[in-house]
Amino acid sequence: MTSLIPLETLFGNPERALAQLSPDATHIAWVAPVEGVLNLWVAPLQISGDSANGIDFDAATVVTTDRDRGIRRYMWAHDGRHILFLLDTGGDENWRLFDVDLETGAQRLLTPFDDVAVQLLWGDQDHPNEILLGINKDNPELHDLYHLDLTTGALTKRAENPGIVEWLIDSDMCVRGGVRPLANGGFEVLVGDGAVNEWRVLLEVGHEDTLTTTPLTISADGTSLVAISSLGENTAGLVRIDLATGSVSDIIRDPEADITGVLLHPQTLEPQIVTVLKGRSAYHVLDESVAEDFALVRALHHGDPSISSNDDDAVWLVNFTTDNGSVPYFAFDRRTKRSQFLFSTQPALDGYELASMETFSLTSRDGLTLQGYITFPVGVERTALPAVLNVHGGPWARDTWGFDPEAQFLANRGYVCIQVNFRGSTGYGKAFINAGDKEWGAKMHDDLIDTVNYAVSQGWVDADRVAIMGGSYGGYAALVGAAFTPDFFRCSIDLVGPSNLKTLIESIPPYWAPIIEQFNQRVGNIATEADFLWERSPLSKATAITIPLLIAQGANDPRVKQAEAEQIVAALTAAGIEHEYLLFPDEGHGFAKPENRFTYYRAVEAFLAAHL
Numbered sequence: 001m002t003s004l005i006p007l008e009t010l011f012g013n014p015e016r017a018l019a020q021l022s023p024d025a026t027h028i029a030w031v032a033p034v035e036g037v038l039n040l041w042v043a044p045l046q047i048s049g050d051s052a053n054g055i056d057f058d059a060a061t062v063v064t065t066d067r068d069r070g071i072r073r074y075m076w077a078h079d080g081r082h083i084l085f086l087l088d089t090g091g092d093e094n095w096r097l098f099d100v101d102l103e104t105g106a107q108r109l110l111t112p113f114d115d116v117a118v119q120l121l122w123g124d125q126d127h128p129n130e131i132l133l134g135i136n137k138d139n140p141e142l143h144d145l146y147h148l149d150l151t152t153g154a155l156t157k158r159a160e161n162p163g164i165v166e167w168l169i170d171s172d173m174c175v176r177g178g179v180r181p182l183a184n185g186g187f188e189v190l191v192g193d194g195a196v197n198e199w200r201v202l203l204e205v206g207h208e209d210t211l212t213t214t215p216l217t218i219s220a221d222g223t224s225l226v227a228i229s230s231l232g233e234n235t236a237g238l239v240r241i242d243l244a245t246g247s248v249s250d251i252i253r254d255p256e257a258d259i260t261g262v263l264l265h266p267q268t269l270e271p272q273i274v275t276v277l278k279g280r281s282a283y284h285v286l287d288e289s290v291a292e293d294f295a296l297v298r299a300l301h302h303g304d305p306s307i308s309s310n311d312d313d314a315v316w317l318v319n320f321t322t323d324n325g326s327v328p329y330f331a332f333d334r335r336t337k338r339s340q341f342l343f344s345t346q347p348a349l350d351g352y353e354l355a356s357m358e359t360f361s362l363t364s365r366d367g368l369t370l371q372g373y374i375t376f377p378v379g380v381e382r383t384a385l386p387a388v389l390n391v392h393g394g395p396w397a398r399d400t401w402g403f404d405p406e407a408q409f410l411a412n413r414g415y416v417c418i419q420v421n422f423r424g425s426t427g428y429g430k431a432f433i434n435a436g437d438k439e440w441g442a443k444m445h446d447d448l449i450d451t452v453n454y455a456v457s458q459g460w461v462d463a464d465r466v467a468i469m470g471g472s473y474g475g476y477a478a479l480v481g482a483a484f485t486p487d488f489f490r491c492s493i494d495l496v497g498p499s500n501l502k503t504l505i506e507s508i509p510p511y512w513a514p515i516i517e518q519f520n521q522r523v524g525n526i527a528t529e530a531d532f533l534w535e536r537s538p539l540s541k542a543t544a545i546t547i548p549l550l551i552a553q554g555a556n557d558p559r560v561k562q563a564e565a566e567q568i569v570a571a572l573t574a575a576g577i578e579h580e581y582l583l584f585p586d587e588g589h590g591f592a593k594p595e596n597r598f599t600y601y602r603a604v605e606a607f608l609a610a611h612l
Contacts (some may be wrong), residue, residue: 002378005412007605010405011597013038014345018072019329021045021317023080023125025310028055028317028331028342031071034062036594040072042102047315047331047340054331054340063100064107070594075120078128078311082118082150084110089579090556091588093117093509097133099150108153113137117511119567122169123146125266128159132158132169140510145175146299151195162196170178170218171269176243177202179215181514183548185521186210186457191225191243202246205231207521210394212236212258212430218243220269228259234429238262238274252284257425261306266313279359279371280304281321293334300330300339304402321402322355323375325349353378355411357401362454364423364447367436372420372451373399373427375407376460380414386465386612387416387563389452389481389489393472395436395444396522398425413605415467415612418455424449424522427594436457437522440501441480441536446478449488467612469604472560479538479549479568490609493550493604496589498562499542499568501533502526508576509558542571549579550607552600554587580607 017038019030028045031038043060050375064071073095074085081102086095095496097111097118111118111133119134129150133142142161148154151377164178166190171486177191177199185207190199202225202537212230219226225241229248237253252259254276261275264537265287273285273294281304285291293316303320316332333339344350355375362370376382388410390397399419412418421427424436436444448468455461463543468481468489475497482492498504505519505526520526526535534540549572553565565581572579582603584596591597 002353002412003173005349006593007409007562007598007601009346009352010412011601012594013070015347016041016072016343017327017345019317019319019342020074020076021308021310021315021331021467022076023078023128023311024397024596025331029063029074029076030343032062032076033070033314035067036074037067039066039169040064040071040074040085040100042083045331047333047338048336048431050219054342062333063102063105064098069586072592073120075123076209077131077150078123078125079150080128086118086120088588091585091590091592092556093121093558093588097148110148110153110155111135117143117509119143122173124171124173127173127457130173132167132173134161134167136511141513143511159196162199163514164190166215168215170222171220172222173535176529177221178217181517183517184373185517187214189225203231203241203248207429208434208523209516210518210554211433216262217264217269219364220267226262226264226269226271228262230258230430235259235430236430238271252286256283257557258426260427263307263309266309266311277398278362286567290334293332293337296337296339297330297332300332301328303328314509322398323402323404324354325403327403333430336432338364352412354403354408357404357407359401360454362451362576364450366443366446368423368447370420370422370433370447370451372418373401373407374419374455374460375404375411375417377411377414377416382460384462385416385460386414386467387418387452387455387461388469388608389418389420389448391448391468391470391474391477392419392421392425393470393474394426395422395424395473396426396433398427409601410608413608415608416455416461418451418461420447422449422451432584438524438532440476440483440523441538445477445480445484448481449485452488465490467608469493469495470497471495472497476562478536481546482547482549483538483541485545486544489547490551491548491607493552493607494565494568495552495600496554496557496565498537498560498564499539500537500564502530503563503567504560505533507561507563536609539571542568542577543575545572545575545577548607548611549577550582550603551579552582552603553584554589554591555583555585559589 012031044056069516122132131148133146145159166179168177189203191202215227229239230236236258260277263273274284276460301320303322326346328343328344331340407417410443456463475494478492
């Protein structure tokens with residue numbers, strides 16, 4: 001019989017994770033726990049020469065002192081001396097920027113502002129002591145452009161935001177344009193060589209292309225924009241747009257799926273390797289000078305590689321996604337063609353038999369092809385098993401192949417974990433995404449029902465023992481499952497899911513206001529479709545719920561406010577409907593603290609055992 005994997009092993013902090021090379025590749029940083037809180041560590045790295053032995057763990061030093069939520073977002077400055085990192089308070093996503101000086105150990109709070117969300121925008125190796133930031137200090141809805149001098153810590157406003165949601169910056173750290181939302185739900189790409197009021201429209205993108213079109217970088221010579229675009233096509237391909245003429249030329253496009261990743265040369269900013277994610281990642285090498293190197297990297301491990309490089313592209317840091325094991329990190333020296341294993345993120349998993357994540361596909365009731373992943377318990381007959389439909393968030397996101405602690409947890413406890421990329425999910429072209437417009441709680445939910453019915457038709461799943469769970473949009477889907485189709489599921493688990501679409505949209509963070517038309521087009525318009533939004537809200541049918549619910553919420557969540565949970569809990573309480581409610585006062589949109597993850601998954605484990 002398969003051993004029970006402790007929750008602490010599945011959902012605890014990694015031993016090491018999120019590694020990054022220093023600009024000269026002589027050091028490496030990662031996050032690892034200190035007294036249970038993730039902090040930054042730095043150690044020398046030696047992968048060249050006869051004495052190469054990878055990371056010098058004996059010389060590793062913890063360089064930060066966070067004792068609260070931990071560090072998960074950081075970057076090396078190109079001076080190789082400073083590391084910048086972001087922290088919020090209690091999950092409120094009002095990010096403050098800090099740095100640590102590796103020579104002196106001094107730490108600074110660089111943006112000491114309340115109720116302000118800082119964005120790290122740009123750093124460049126030709127300007128190693130400078131960083132460009134977006135800060136919404138003066139207008140909560142828009143991030144103005146600021147220049148940070150790392151030597152002095154001086155912060156200077158460079159430009160007031162003219163109504164854009166993304167700045168376009170070139171390799172000379174000059175602002176060359178931006179992305180401005182339009183009233184019709186689309187956006188336009190503005191470019192220019194001077195002041196923001198002199199920018200001109202380079203590209204206009206309609207609503208139907210907004211989720212499959214995005215600028216990536218201004219070329220190093222400043223003459224073109226490299227972008228991902230679905231304009232005139234269904235799938236999102238890699239294109240080059242001439243800044244002078246606006247002419248667009250395809251670099252590469254896959255007819256079946258969107259491009260999901262592009263590795264750029266750190267100096268020339270030219271694309272080297274493109275990733276297309278189907279069931280698993282497929283790779284296209286565009287730069288022949290890296291073809292041999294990439295082949296050698298692929299031979300290191302059976303998983304799907306992700307690559308980052310140091311400033312001169314001499315050393316690659318590679319981590320491999322795999323479905324049934326910890327993520328291993330390797331360093332690859334492109335000069336010597338030598339590779340070095342560095343560490344794996346969760347070596348404690350090696351002592352357990354983990355389940356494989358398998359792909360499947362089905363046809364929805366109205367003819368769409370739905371792709372998904374299924375994880376079976378290890379060592380049991382695949383017949384009439386209890387199952388959990390685990391719905392991804394977003395919804396403009398997708399499930400992917402790889403190690404998923406929830407899938408492993410469920411399979412290890414004897415449940416089939418079913419994950420499907422329902423309409424509205426990304427990765428399969430704009431027609432598939434746009435098929436989800438205004439289908440929250442309707443055809444998007446039909447896709448979930450069709451997926452479960454497919455698993456039942458294969459004989460894998462017992463139709464009378466299926467739960468639905470998820471976070472964010474997945475939490476909404478879990479509430480919809482309980483309220484709209486209460487006879488289909490045995491029980492439901494909602495993590496930070498909205499219960500009332502009207503109050504959800506009314507309470508979005510202020511810096512989402514410029515893209516509110518996206519919500520109007522894809523979810524519903526508060527001003528003109530209030531009744532429609534209420535009809536698609538689980539709260540409107542709360543009294544129809546007949547199955548047990550587990551609801552969990554972060555008190556500081558800026559995206560799905562606490563009121564979303566409180567409304568549905570109050571309705572359930574008034575109607576005498578069985579439910580459990582977990583409120584985490586020190587969390588936001590999900591869990592940063594291990595102890596809170598353990599509390600939640602212990603509750604999930606007991607809830608499923610009792611009801612499934």
